[in-house]
Amino acid sequence: MTNVVVIGSQWGDEGKGKIVDWLSERADVIVRFQGGHNAGHTLVVDGVSYKLALLPSGLVRGKLSVIGNGVVVDPHHFVAEVEKLRAQGVAVTPDVLRIAENAPLILSLHRDLDAMREDAASNSGTKIGTTRRGIGPAYEDKVGRRAIRVIDLAEPETLPAKIDRLLTHHNALRRGMGVNEISFDALHQELSSVAEHILPYIDQVWRLLDEQRKAGARILFEGAQGALLDNDHGTYPFVTSSNTVAGQAAAGSGLGPTALGYVLGITKAYTTRVGEGPFPCELHDEIGQHLSTVGREVGVNTGRPRRCGWFDAVLVRQTVKTSGITGIALTKLDVLDGLDELKICVGYTLDGKEIDYLPASQAAQARVEPIYITLEGWKESTVGARKWADLPAQAIKYVRQVEELIGAPVALLSTSPEREDTILVTDPFEG
Template sequence: MTDVFYPALFEQKVRRLADGYQKRFGELFEYDIKAELARFNEYRETLKKYVVDGVSFMRSAQESDAKIVIEGANFVTSSSTTLAGIIGGLTLNPRNITETVGVVKAYTTRVGAGAFKTEDTEEIGTKLQEIGREWGTSTGRRRRCGWLDLVVVKYSNSINYYTSLNLTKLDVLDTFETIKIAIAYKIDGEELDSYPADLNILNPAEVVCHEMPGWQKPTTNARTYDDLPKEARDYVEYIEKFVGVKIKYIGTGPDRDAMIQRP
């Protein structure tokens, strides 16, 4: 990032990169270097106030007891979004971490290709897409949807050691008569210990599901845990018992106040 603030050096590096791509792709490579450099001449002053020495900035914030909120989103970055990645990437003192919240939808979604053992490409998946409005706001691209996969959630917890969970979009399940939850994978009838790292094991694995009755009542107006239907509370409590982490927050709608906080 610092190269941007040294115009001559930045231009030299951009031209070197462009020349390399031009030699590789020939006429297929269309790139206006002058226009790109002109854009950065405009951006430079705007960017300057946002660029800091990360180590110094984070040390100062921690020494002043500032509250620091960090959010990681998997499959959209090449960096590590785990707790360990946050500590190393931001030079965060692990002793200063007071809470690690795992945010998980009440069902599972994914964008793009990749493993998704509970994906439903028929009625259930379509219904989750429609009720949950699971499509990109700018592209309109539909997200892949399926039942909640607790094998994945438990695996994520074994990496990040959550202090609590935030279960979002519980209201999307309000109209389902029955609800399934993935609780294990099997290969040749034998249950796997955890989420496999080997795709040759993951791809043919059979999903074991636990089925629960739906509540078929609206939860969008619920503001306390006791406001939820019994079946919804059973769903929440099954998840936290399986994962071994308390669900402290429950989202019941798109509004900011549609969030139940349990003591």
């Protein structure tokens, strides 16, 4: 029995919600370890759809759910999401939900700054494509050692000095942007208004998880976004503001890396990305439109359409290495049903030279051209397949080709949005 880290192996939106829910039924504890409410999962349980952005998906199944210190927490969104779940009949109490006391807070000034920067960048043609939810500015304050953290809400006598330090930085930025400064009283009131809603859930998460591990609990670490949006290993600067690779599960939860165990990379059978940035295999033709329409490629939380393209084995192979992926969960295979032929990117050309990796240079990333192999498609439907024998021969050939090219086996294969339509090859918890 082992603990499992779930990450997206591409740019996010790989269908982690279904797989995480499928695994959470087998887990005892579910942990969010990075990101904020800028990425979401849609879970369908007994016909009811739950849309989560910040809260761990284990809550829907009554499992102990933990928001780790690597997450930036918007207290206003936290309250709204808790209330939404309760309205759907989900019990959300401190018995099943804990928040790391050292997690940083996202405040209204972070959302303001995020939006102002994106507006300015849009006007100059240099926008990153953030969700404008304050994630990046909150992480900046964390590493700048001026963040207000969850634990600070429990110590009101220390807040004034921390508010002053935070406003010294933000009001200087606001003056430079020509917008009104934020008053001490306004920020103090904002913090005071959310304290009672957050404080009942705080805990020493590092201790809690260590106790759970020693007691033999199965721990599921639930990542947000995808590894190609990692601040170090992604398509910088078109990335998120946190580390999204598997190693962050240790740093973002306080549980040491020796406890992580199996790393499951959720991998879409084609490639999508939301927002700006390089996308070597992007399709602007009828095939791209087909993938978008059949795959219902729209962001869960943002509503933004996803860009679509062929499967890029170069990128996933690189993620297998940077995240130490043990096996993948291949999702949305059914979206490829009916296509006459399929292509897989196996390398790039850069200025006339063949390469087998995505370069770190932003300029080089924009210049790479994909090298494809072509496979025969299949006309039969794969929807609802629950064993290999249910799959067309060409679909199996496609899956085997993906495994060979990325250097990792398929542990699970998803053939529809329904959680039971999953072919289990290897149980990650037994991995």
